[in-house]
Amino acid sequence: MMKILFPAQTGFATPFAPADSARAASGADTMVSPVLEMVSFRLEQGATDTAFLAAAKATEAPLRCQPGFLRRSLVGAPDGTWTDLVEWTDMGAAQAGAQAMMAEPAFQPFMALIDMGSVSMGHPVIRWRMD
Numbered sequence: 286m287m288k289i290l291f292p293a294q295t296g297f298a299t300p301f302a303p304a305d306s307a308r309a310a311s312g313a314d315t316m317v318s319p320v321l322e323m324v325s326f327r328l329e330q331g332a333t334d335t336a337f338l339a340a341a342k343a344t345e346a347p348l349r350c351q352p353g354f355l356r357r358s359l360v361g362a363p364d365g366t367w368t369d370l371v372e373w374t375d376m377g378a379a380q381a382g383a384q385a386m387m388a389e390p391a392f393q394p395f396m397a398l399i400d401m402g403s404v405s406m407g408h409p410v411i412r413w414r415m416d
Contacts, residue, residue, distance in 0.1 A: 318410045319355065320379040322371040327403040334361065340395040347389045353378020367399075372411070379408050 328337055341359055348354055353374040360368045373379035383406075386392050 317375040318412070320373045320376050320408050321411050322369070322373060322379050322383060322406070322408055324369040324371075324404060324406045326367055326369075326405070327365055327400045328367065328398055329400050332398040337367075337395075337398045340398055344386070344389070344392050344395050347391050348382070348386060351378070351382040351385060354382060376408060376410070383408075 328334075338359070348357060348371070355372040355374060357372070358370045360370065362368075371379075371382070373382060387396075
């Protein structure tokens with residue numbers, strides 16, 4: 286369990302969320318951790334945000350059917366960089382889901398708008414979340 290310490294003069298430490306203490310006490314530290322698929326990229330030259338978001342929305346149904354899918358967000362930065370954030374129940378679900386979606390026909394128009402040379406992908410484990 287990750288703890289954030291208050292300044293040394295207070296003399297005590299506490300977790301951010303009470304649920305963290307409950308999970309640690311229940312032995313949940315040994316449970317499988319959720320994974321955040323993080324894919325950063327730029328769009329192909331000439332692709333518009335409107336066309337890209339329409340193509341992204343067309344991927345919703347097949348993605349929701351994937352075992353272990355939890356949620357997804359697409360984040361667009363002012364510099365033109367996009368990040369696709371997909372939360373999965375565990376690493377196995379993340380890897381299987383990513384592989385399945387690459388073969389999914391509904392994902393082809395979405396993928397066609399991404400500059401593949403700009404893609405950076407990772408699957409870090411979510412260690413702490415504040416809901």
